[in-house]
Amino acid sequence: MAAIEKVDILGVPVDRIDMEGALARVKELLDTEGLSAIYTPNSEMVVSAVKDKEFMDILRSGDLVVPDGIGVVYASRIYGHPLPERVAGFDLMVGMLEMLGREGRSIYLLGGKPGIAEKAADNISRRFPGLKVKGTWHGYFKEGEVPGIVEHINSSGAEVLFVALGSPKQEKWIHSNRDRLRVRIAMGVGGSFDVLAGEAVRAPAFFRKAGLEWFYRLVTQPWRAARMLSLPVFVIKVLADSRRRGKK
Numbered sequence: 451m452a453a454i455e456k457v458d459i460l461g462v463p464v465d466r467i468d469m470e471g472a473l474a475r476v477k478e479l480l481d482t483e484g485l486s487a488i489y490t491p492n493s494e495m496v497v498s499a500v501k502d503k504e505f506m507d508i509l510r511s512g513d514l515v516v517p518d519g520i521g522v523v524y525a526s527r528i529y530g531h532p533l534p535e536r537v538a539g540f541d542l543m544v545g546m547l548e549m550l551g552r553e554g555r556s557i558y559l560l561g562g563k564p565g566i567a568e569k570a571a572d573n574i575s576r577r578f579p580g581l582k583v584k585g586t587w588h589g590y591f592k593e594g595e596v597p598g599i600v601e602h603i604n605s606s607g608a609e610v611l612f613v614a615l616g617s618p619k620q621e622k623w624i625h626s627n628r629d630r631l632r633v634r635i636a637m638g639v640g641g642s643f644d645v646l647a648g649e650a651v652r653a654p655a656f657f658r659k660a661g662l663e664w665f666y667r668l669v670t671q672p673w674r675a676a677r678m679l680s681l682p683v684f685v686i687k688v689l690a691d692s693r694r695r696g697k698k
Contacts, residue, residue, distance in 0.1 A: 454466065454467055454471075454475065456515075457526045457529065457531045457533055458529070459491075459496055459517075459522055459525050459526065459529070459688070460496050460497075460499075460500055460525075460684075460687055460688060460691055461499065461500065461506055461510075462491055462495075462496050462499055462506065462509050462510065462515070463509075463510055463515060464491065464515050464516070464517050464522060464526070464533065465514060465515050465516055466526075466531070466533055466534065467516065467533075467534070467537065468534040468535050468537065469535065469537050469541065469542065469545060472514065472516050472537050472542055472545075473542070473545050473546065473549060475514050476488070476514065476542075476546055476549070476635065477549065479513060479514065479634065479635050480555070480609065480610075480634050480635060482634070485628055485631050485632075485633060485634065485635070485636055486513035486514070486634065486635050486636075487511065487512050487513050487514075487621075487624050487625070487628065487635075487636055487637070488512065488513065488514045488515075488516070488542075488635060488636070488637035488638070489508075489509050489512040489514075489515050489516075489621055489637075489638060490515075490516050490517075490518035490537070490538075490539035490542065490637075490638065490639075490640075491509055491515065491517070491518060491519070491522060492517075492518040492519025492521065492522060493519045493521035493522055493525070493680060493681055493684035494519070494617075494680040494681070494684070495509070495518075495519075495617050495618070496522065496684060497680040497683055497684050497687070498617070498618055498680075499618075500687065502618065504622070505618045505621065505622065508618070508621050508622060508625045509621065511625065516537035516539070516542060517533050517536055517537055518536070518537065518538055518539045519536070520536050521681060521684055521685070522536075523535065523536050525684070525685075525688040528688055528689065528692050529688075529692055529695070539637075539638075539639055539640060539642065540639070540640075540642050540645060540652065542637075543612060543637065543639050543642050546610065546637075547574060547577075547578050547581060548578060550578070550581050550609075550610060551578030551579065551580040551581035552580060553580075554580050554581075554582070555581065555582070555609050555610065556581070556582035556583070556584045556606075556607060556608045556609050556610070557574075557581065557582070557583055557584065557608055557609070557610045557611070557612060558583075558584050558585045558586070558587075558603050558606055558608035558610070558611045558612070558633070559571055559574075559583065559585075559586045559587075559612050559614070559643060560586070560587050560589065560599070560603070560611060560612070560613050560614070560615075561587075561588070561589035561612075561613055561614030561615045561620065561639075561643060562588060562589050562614050562643040562644065562647070563588060563589070563590065564588040564590060565588070566588070566643050566644060566647045566649060567586035567587065567588055567589075567614075567643055567647075568586050569646075569647035569648065569649070570586075570642075570643040570644075570646040570647040571583040571586050573646055573647060573648065574646060582608075584606035584607055584608040585602060585603065585606040585608065587599050587602065587603075589614060589615045596627070600627055600630050600631060603631060603632075603633065604630075604631065604632045604633075608633055609633060609634045609635070610633060610634065610635045610636075610637070611624075611631065611633040611635070611636040611637070612636075612637055612639045612642070612643075613636060613637065613638050613639065614638075614639050614640060614641065614642055614643045615638070616640060616641075617638060617640060620638035620639070620640070621638050624636045624637075624638060
């Protein structure tokens with residue numbers, strides 16, 4: 451498997467790859483022994499990782515790490531090592547579902563509110579008829595239930611596990627169970643199940659293409675304002691880090 455060039459964003463190594471390359475990498479990982487982890491950091495996640503060494507180490511251990519947020523792409527330009535494009539986690543997941551459906555492969559959905567994963571599974575099955583959804587489990591479980599959940603995933607025979615527990619919980623869950631899971635790929639997908647279940651709507655294409663998805667979310671979901679404070683923090687940290695690197 452050929453190595454992919456990485457761009458260091460505040461310590462998080464992000465793969466210098468576009469959507470086509472990311473899907474090609476997924477195909478390679480499907481044929482690789484053991485579990486491969488896919489992580490999709492945005493600026494908020496990077497700021498969290500700077501404060502949380504455990505989370506930073508997990509992101510650094512990913513087998514495919516793509517720039518979910520436009521802020522990460524802009525940061526790469528400040529560093530002088532531009533990433534080719536934003537690879538949104540939701541779009542990557544949909545691209546994977548299309549590919550997996552064509553190849554008759556199987557998935558498992560873990561996360562979301564009770565009933566959401568089942569709704570998402572039904573819609574996925576209709577949209578990608580060649581795909582096998584081997585099982586679902588909601589995200590409101592207790593720690594003592596984890597061994598049973600892992601066994602349910604393993605006994606299902608699913609090849610790909612999508613985990614929608616929110617970040618950094620989903621990445622930490624994947625990492626802590628990495629040695630026990632028998633899937634080929636595990637990927638953190640945030641709120642993707644809500645969209646696939648028809649319970650949430652993505653920002654219109656104009657906002658996504660213009661890199662303003664964060665603004666659309668702020669307007670339509672004002673309760674996210676506190677989380678948005680990580681954006682200016684991210685920019686300040688990137689500018690300071692870029693200057694520091696330039697002086698070396």
